[in-house]
Amino acid sequence: MSSPGAPPPPVATLAIDARDVAKTFRAGWLGRRRTPALQGVSLTVGRSVIFGLLGPNGAGKTTLLSILATLLVPDAGTATVLGLDVVRDANALRRRLNMASGRPSFLWSLRVAEIVAFYGRLYGLHGAALARRVDALVEQYELTAYRRTPYNELSTGLKQRVALAKALVNDPELLFLDEPTLGLDPDVSVRVRQHIADLRRERGMTIVLTTHYMREAEELCDEIAFIKDGRILARGTAADLKRQIRLGDVIALKLDPPRLPWLAEAPGVLRLEESDGWVACTVDDAEKRLPELLRAFHAEGVVVRNVQVREPELEEVFVELAR
């Protein structure tokens, strides 16, 4: 994993090395209506990391994921995945990748175990090895009770679990997860997230995921890239991003008296919000400003009944970047 400003890791340790990747979709008569989806994206992802792609709808996340997964050919730029070119070496690469989507679709009449087995055969599994793999995945994703249930009779959450089981059938070195917990019950989401973390920890699997759940990205991802309008706007760890965006820290205060007209003008204070008796004071640097504020309160005879300091949520970073 490379951090902002640092040189990228050596090529041999990279799972993904994309350079200036561009893609424009054409529609309409003679393809005259053009929609640029990616505009020169460069990205490196090290091996055995969980990398998150965040961005608003239509930002280019799925397009980038699809190019890296060999489902889409870029118009310009190059991309190597696991050391193989995504266009030239696509066939060899496909054996080592897999993908699960948050809106999974499989053949409606096939049963759960048959779906996993079908894809297993495509990846060269057969006989007892295939049966063992199917059984293990069905059990792992708590699908044992549904193994003979046709796909179209499954709930959204169960379909999602089938997609995850299918995505692991070839024990991929690199796994793409497009909104992996979309539509899952909270308890299942927690287990899926735990399982994603385990895949990296136990098998050293590289995982690239897109998600709309900021907490999921913050909890799982070693590094995050924000995409908007086909460009990567920022990348780094969640903490890096919060620093880069300079949203400031929030000092929440319960004061007596509750309103202080001078507080908004105090040095380092960026914003003030009041609700439920709390004053949320956004400052440039909480470590520096909190002692100053406490001294000022003491000098003015203001009683501080409660104080909490927190960093901005990743969601706030996302909103700021998406603006």
Added chain:
Amino acid sequence: MSLRAEALAVWAVVLRNTLMGVRNLFFFFELLFWPVVGVLSIGLMTRFLGLTPEQSAFVLVGTIALSVVNVCQLEVAYAMLLDVWSKSVKHQFMAPIGVRHLTVGAWLVGIARGLVIFVLLAVLGRWAFGFALGAPGIAVVGAFLAGCFLTAWIVGVLVCALVTIFGTRAEAFAWASVNLVLVLAGIYYPVSVLPAPMALVAKAIPLTYFLDAYRAHLGFAPEFAAPVATGFALSAVYAVLAHWAFHAAVERARRTGLLLKMSE
């Protein structure tokens, strides 16, 4: 890809299409209803028109060929259509699978279904109209069936290519394509009765030659020299072209993004 991996990928498609087929009532309907209705209605019409047994056989063998080609080509088209209908195209093409695995696997299932139809209609033709489909001998029937299955494979693969280029808009071609064969390949009449431009097109269809070869054994004068060899040669050329077209269509869909669009 090793031979074992090739066989496994084809076997995966065979199992998939078979399972989808046996669980779909419509597939059974397609397998039994229309072919039986076709042979019965055409056979009864030959009786009403007072055709000779040879003339009746001429028409009935065409009807049976059409049913066999239709059922088999639909199965080949399902290689792509099943994934389009279920929106699982991206899963399919992210796996290490080539268009050859899809089409050959689906074709094997189509051959099995075509053989069932053939036997069923042969029995029906014998029982209802006294038409002995197997009379010309096993080699002739074998070549005739091979011709039907090859024609079906070519048409089915072309349908797959069209669906991959135009999406579900091209779906109707899967059902309509067989009617082109009906008009042009001499199902109910010798191609010599066609207007000259259409006869030229008929000569480009392999099934025309296989029907001609079979009918020669029923006592009709052959219209072509070496029809079986010509039929197989044409089939080989078209098989390569159809396969190339499907492969090119998939690659195009990877460039245009249609592969993803068909999964949404």
